[in-house]
Amino acid sequence: MDLIRVKNVEKKYKNGVTAIYDLNLAIEKGSFVFVIGGSGSGKSTFIKLLYREEKPTKGQVIVGGLDVAKLKNKKVYKLRRKLGIVFQDYRLLPKLTVYENVAFALECIGEKKDVIRIKVLKALEDVGLKNKVHEYPDNLSGGEQQRVAIARAIVNDPKLLLCDEPTGNLDPEKSLEIMKVLESINKSRGTTIIMATHDKEIVNKMKKQVITLKDGHLVKFKQKGTYAE
Amino acid sequence: MKPLRMLGRSVRDAIKSVIRNFSLSLASISCITITLIIVAVAIIASFNVQNFTQEIEKDMTIVVFVDNDAKEEDVEVIEEEIKAIKNVDKYTYQTKQEVKAKMQEESEVFKTVLDTWEDDESPLKDTFQVKVKNVEKIRKTAEKIENIDKVSTVRYGEGMVDKMVSAFSSVEKVTYGIVIALVIVTVFLIINTIKLTISARRREIGIMRLVGASNITIKLPFIIEGMILGLFGSIIPVLITTYGYLAFYKHFDGYLYSRLIQLILPEPFIYQTSLIVIGIGILVGMIGSASAVRRYLKI
Ligand SMILES: Nc1ncnc2c1ncn2[C@@H]1O[C@H](COP(=O)(O)OP(=O)(O)O)[C@@H](O)[C@H]1O
Ligand SMILES: [Mg+2]
Numbered sequence: 001m002d003l004i005r006v007k008n009v010e011k012k013y014k015n016g017v018t019a020i021y022d023l024n025l026a027i028e029k030g031s032f033v034f035v036i037g038g039s040g041s042g043k044s045t046f047i048k049l050l051y052r053e054e055k056p057t058k059g060q061v062i063v064g065g066l067d068v069a070k071l072k073n074k075k076v077y078k079l080r081r082k083l084g085i086v087f088q089d090y091r092l093l094p095k096l097t098v099y100e101n102v103a104f105a106l107e108c109i110g111e112k113k114d115v116i117r118i119k120v121l122k123a124l125e126d127v128g129l130k131n132k133v134h135e136y137p138d139n140l141s142g143g144e145q146q147r148v149a150i151a152r153a154i155v156n157d158p159k160l161l162l163c164d165e166p167t168g169n170l171d172p173e174k175s176l177e178i179m180k181v182l183e184s185i186n187k188s189r190g191t192t193i194i195m196a197t198h199d200k201e202i203v204n205k206m207k208k209q210v211i212t213l214k215d216g217h218l219v220k221f222k223q224k225g226t227y228a229e
Numbered sequence: 230m231k232p233l234r235m236l237g238r239s240v241r242d243a244i245k246s247v248i249r250n251f252s253l254s255l256a257s258i259s260c261i262t263i264t265l266i267i268v269a270v271a272i273i274a275s276f277n278v279q280n281f282t283q284e285i286e287k288d289m290t291i292v293v294f295v296d297n298d299a300k301e302e303d304v305e306v307i308e309e310e311i312k313a314i315k316n317v318d319k320y321t322y323q324t325k326q327e328v329k330a331k332m333q334e335e336s337e338v339f340k341t342v343l344d345t346w347e348d349d350e351s352p353l354k355d356t357f358q359v360k361v362k363n364v365e366k367i368r369k370t371a372e373k374i375e376n377i378d379k380v381s382t383v384r385y386g387e388g389m390v391d392k393m394v395s396a397f398s399s400v401e402k403v404t405y406g407i408v409i410a411l412v413i414v415t416v417f418l419i420i421n422t423i424k425l426t427i428s429a430r431r432r433e434i435g436i437m438r439l440v441g442a443s444n445i446t447i448k449l450p451f452i453i454e455g456m457i458l459g460l461f462g463s464i465i466p467v468l469i470t471t472y473g474y475l476a477f478y479k480h481f482d483g484y485l486y487s488r489l490i491q492l493i494l495p496e497p498f499i500y501q502t503s504l505i506v507i508g509i510g511i512l513v514g515m516i517g518s519a520s521a522v523r524r525y526l527k528i
Contacts, residue, residue, distance in 0.1 A: 051439075078441070080438070093433060105436075105440035107238065108446060110235050
């Protein structure tokens with residue numbers, strides 16, 4: 001079963017730049033997919049189309065049976081509740097503890113306190129941060145902060161986890177830690193993961209599916225791909 | 230239970246935010262306070278003016294005396310002409326016999342005095358009693374009636390009253406103007422306060438949108454914040470209204486200008502006024518924050 005289907009998608013920004021040209025692809029449920037390509041190749045735009053931060057100028061983006069391109073602004077929140085998103089810059093709230101940062105995602109959608117407690121602790125356990133529950137983000141390393149962000153993204157048990165350069169600010173060792181966390185989430189929770197990156201080492205090591213973009217065009221979609229030119 | 234939980238969260242966030250942006254919040258609250266004090270005074274004054282003009286209007290009657298030599302046809306013509314005047318609301322006609330009977334009914338002294346007169350030597354006349362729609366124009370209406378043929382004299386209430394009523398009504402109009410201007414200034418101040426809150430919480434709002442908070446969840450804290458500013462701003466005006474009017478009423482013993490103007494009883498008037506003041510405060514706060522949310526939240 002395909003979780004994502006992209007049909008004839010073009011994205012042209014208002015300034016006239018076309019970031020994606022006639023993109024067609026499908027991503028299966030439960031898969032782990034890298035999106036690679038040089039800077040400006042359209043990786044972030046592709047991710048943004050999936051969580052409806054941007055609308056395609058042409059074509060269909062179907063996520064979990066829902067045509068995201070047609071979604072009204074007011075209804076975008078329904079899509080967002082079904083997916084988790086992680087960025088290079090973590091996007092944590094500095095005044096909240098680790099626990100509160102993760103709980104925030106559930107409070108925003110009106111979840112009950114006792115349910116929040118169970119889910120948050122489970123998510124923090126999954127990313128290996130159960131011992132840092134009461135720390136503030138500023139007292140954590142970059143890798144730990146990113147793991148908090150991942151916990152927040154998966155706390156509502158989404159079907160899809162989108163990551164835009166999650167290891168971009170981390171050294172190779174910490175990057176690998178993050179990759180282990182993502183892989184275990186993919187395995188244990190069955191979450192479909194799409195990760196944009198330009199880190200060759202990671203891609204080559206993980207042996208996952210690889211979508212290669214170049215100047216907005218799909219170059220390759222390989223099952224067990226590596227970062228090749 | 231879910232909406233209630235969200236509401237609780239929003240109120241908590243709103244109060245936190247009022248405290249965090251204390252100086253700007255205080256500026257908004259002060260502006261609302263000043264506006265509402267003037268609004269409250271305007272409400273009290275205008276309700277009182279309305280109250281006593283209504284009282285006066287009830288009493289204000291143009292009495293039209295028909296000449297003694299007027300025949301029945303003449304009276305009919307007079308009636309038609311009175312009816313044709315725009316400001317005339319209602320009128321009644323009484324023959325001199327009816328006037329006599331009525332006066333005799335009212336007083337023993339009149340009864341005996343009037344009984345000594347025969348109909349043809351009676352000083353009483355056939356009269357029209359005319360009520361007008363707009364008391365401010367009663368003088369003009371009286372003049373028009375006076376110009377009708379076979380009408381001898383026209384009299385109405387006290388000469389001062391219509392002038393006073395029209396003076397009050399122009400004061401009322403000026404007050405409305407001031408109130409509207411103040412409300413606009415207040416709304417802009419609230420918009421700015423909420424704008425600051427929104428920009429201070431950009432990051433949080435961005436995350437809320439990422440994790441799937443609905444638009445109403447994102448907007449509600451800001452709207453409630455505006456309402457809280459309005460509520461806080463109405464505290465002092467309500468106190469001033471309540472205790473101020475009570476003291477005022479007591480000091481003048483319920484009347485102004487030697488019993489001409491009767492003041493409205495403080496209870497339940499002060500409670501109604503307080504409610505209106507609080508309502509306006511909250512509404513102004515809500516309008517300000519709602520338009521800030523629409524302008525700066527872009528969702
Ligand atoms: N919001 C935007 N407005 C205009 N152009 C944009 C915007 N975002 C990205 N672009 C352009 O689209 C192209 C692809 O950008 P992006 O998707 O960010 O690539 P990548 O993430 O692979 O570096 C680039 O040429 C970039 O300048
Ligand atoms: Mg990018």
